[in-house]
Amino acid sequence: MTEPTLGQRLAAFAADTPADALPDEVVASVRARVLDIIGLCVAAYPLPTSQAALAYVTEQGGRGQASVVGLAERVPAALAAFANGVLAHSLDYDDTHLPSVLHPSASVVPAALAAAELAGASGRETVAAIAVGLEVCVRLGMAGYDRTVGNSVFFEHGQHATSICGTLGGAVAAARLLRLDAGSTLDALGVAASMAAGLIESNRNGGTVKRIHCGWAAHSAVSAALLARHGVTGPPTVLEGRFGFFQAFLRGEFDADEVVRGLDTDWAVPGIFFKPYPANHFTHAAIDAAIALRERGLPIDQIDSITLGVPSPVIRTIGQPIERKRAPQTGYEAQFSGPYAVAAGLCGGGGLGVGLADFTDDLAREPVRRALMAKVEVVPDERCDAIFPNQFPAVLRVVTRDGQEWTEAVLANRGGPQRPLSEAELAVKFHHNTAAGLPAQIAAQIEEEVHRLDQAPDVRQLTSLITCERATDAAPVAPSR
Structure with a gap:
């Protein structure tokens, strides 16, 4: 046979x-x-x-x-x-x-x-x-x-x-x-x-x-x-x-x-990993590390240098060419920038820590973030290489003007099996994503329909909801080019 x-x-x-x-x-x-x-x-x-x-x-x-x-x-x-x-x-x-x-x-x-x-x-x-x-x-x-x-x-x-x-x-x-x-x-x-x-x-x-x-x-x-x-x-x-x-x-x-x-x-x-942040997944641990340093009290205005250690294979995506990654022209380019990920984590705060509002064209060119990005070196890290690609880890080292070194290692990605997003966190992400585009009542109905999807006689009750009138004509909350 x-x-x-x-x-x-x-x-x-x-x-x-x-x-x-x-x-x-x-x-x-x-x-x-x-x-x-x-x-x-x-x-x-x-x-x-x-x-x-x-x-x-x-x-x-x-x-x-x-x-x-x-x-x-x-x-x-x-x-x-x-x-x-x-x-x-x-x-x-x-x-x-x-x-x-x-x-x-x-x-x-x-x-x-x-x-x-x-x-x-x-x-x-x-x-x-x-x-x-x-x-x-x-x-x-x-x-x-x-x-x-x-x-x-x-x-x-x-x-x-x-x-x-x-x-x-x-x-x-x-x-x-x-x-x-x-x-x-x-x-x-x-x-x-x-x-x-x-x-x-x-x-x-x-x-x-x-x-x-x-x-x-x-x-x-x-x-x-x-x-x-x-x-x-x-x-x-x-x-x-x-x-x-x-x-x-x-x-x-x-x-x-x-x-x-x-x-x-x-x-x-x-x-399969859910994404907590609206950016290339290679950047997520850098965001987490920057958020952690911010929460530990890192004085952002006193930063002298920043070193982002990542797995060697990801550098070409988020760290090369470094001149372009330090100066993204649009929010979309910022989504693929290791230096911007660090700046967003240090300065941002939407969604689940960093959100859609952190990736706009204006913020990609904002002076404070540009100044932070200019200080970032993206380098290979042996510990990260040993873990990649089962995780996309990062080790962030920041030296302040007084010579103090601040270090944060994030070796497992948020949203994966080791650090899963809860059902409540996924709901926060969903409602954050729909807030500017759907009436809250419709978003709640969609959530209910999806939760019982495997019991529904067909999908048309769900799909009919996604065509409804948008709540606002708000400007884009993410990269516009």
């Missing part, structure tokens, strides 16, 4: 895992991620890039099949997935899996909600589809993680693993909601692999294209599932084949065991 291919095993897992067999912690985790993504979409609505995506979707026309945050009219399902995916990832506030360094929910949740609305799927099936989609996404990302290098091979090649793997994870989630069997789900996976994309050069040198990556992944995911439903097929060896996914993206450097080991018994979903 022929051994099933990796794609066949993932497709069978995605299509055939019973919804009532999901562990309780997986169901709870999925509900929390849906709430998180909706809040992020509402918060990102005012951004010019969000408005560009919504304008693009609106001008396409087509049948009203699924809902978009902030749009009164429904749009074709793939376009709804695109719009919500763009919004979900635009603030760099979405969840992260380690050590793969994926942001799984920003692609998978928008794809699944759009497909569920189109198919009239139950809340329980929607939760199950999101769960298997997240799991597939993470496993593909982990297959491309090189333990000897301590980094993602996708990343080493300049590829955005989040959108690439998210396309395939979203595709199996959408396929399940469209009630495709394992064979057709394999086709959806095969089609999606030819649609996956994303380059990360904008992390280093500007541009907002990264904001559309998860939207395009979600759009491709729904499109792939719909094409498979109509009979388009993919190769059964789409993943490990000579010209398959792993060869094309990773030049054949992959770990097949990461794809299938413990499949349907060892769930990665509950261990």
Whole structure:
């Protein structure tokens, strides 16, 4: 008997895992991620890039099949997935899996909600589809993680693993909601692999294209599932084949065991990190360390020098080129700056310690923060290297003018299994993200609907709430370019 291919095993897992067999912690985790993504979409609505995506979707026309945050009219399902995916990832506030360094929910949740609305799927099936989609996404990302290098091979090649793997994870989630069997789900996976994309050069040198990556992944995911439903097929060896996914993206450097080991018994979903701060995850421990020093009484006006020790591989993202990282021109660039993370932690105070209001264009150029950033050196730290990438640690050392040295080490990220955000803290994040965009009553209704999502007869009661009239026409609370 022929051994099933990796794609066949993932497709069978995605299509055939019973919804009532999901562990309780997986169901709870999925509900929390849906709430998180909706809040992020509402918060990102005012951004010019969000408005560009919504304008693009609106001008396409087509049948009203699924809902978009902030749009009164429904749009074709793939376009709804695109719009919500763009919004979900635009603030760099979405969840992260380690050590793969994926942001799984920003692609998978928008794809699944759009497909569920189109198919009239139950809340329980929607939760199950999101769960298997997240799991597939993470496993593909982990297959491309090189333990000897301590980094993602996708990343080493300049590829955005989040959108690439998210396309395939979203595709199996959408396929399940469209009630495709394992064979057709394999086709959806095969089609999606030819649609996956994303380059990360904008992390280093500007541009907002990264904001559309998860939207395009979600759009491709729904499109792939719909094409498979109509009979388009993919190769059964789409993943490990000579010209398959792993060869094309990773030049054949992959770990097949990461794809299938413990499949349907060892769930990665509950261990995906929630983000407490709206910035690149590599910066979070620096923010925590700066907040801790501020709370310990560090005299900010007496600082002489600042050294931010981080894992060596992250320096190119948050510390290079150092001249640009010390002088971000926009709030968006500030989200990828180690020096700005330190300044925000020392000066900020919104949300869960540092919030959306700390990442604006004006604050990126504000003189006090610029002066602090100019003092920051970003250097490799051996202790951090030993922990990375299972955590993104930081060691912050500050010397004041009187020669006193202040040190704070943050070796485990807030929001992960070792320092989880409570349900109450996640609710604070959600309501903080929706405060300027939704009436409080509607936000509370969304929270209630999500909490009982796995019991809902369909998702339309929830999705109808995300299209409601916005509370204000407030200016963006996050980077505006």
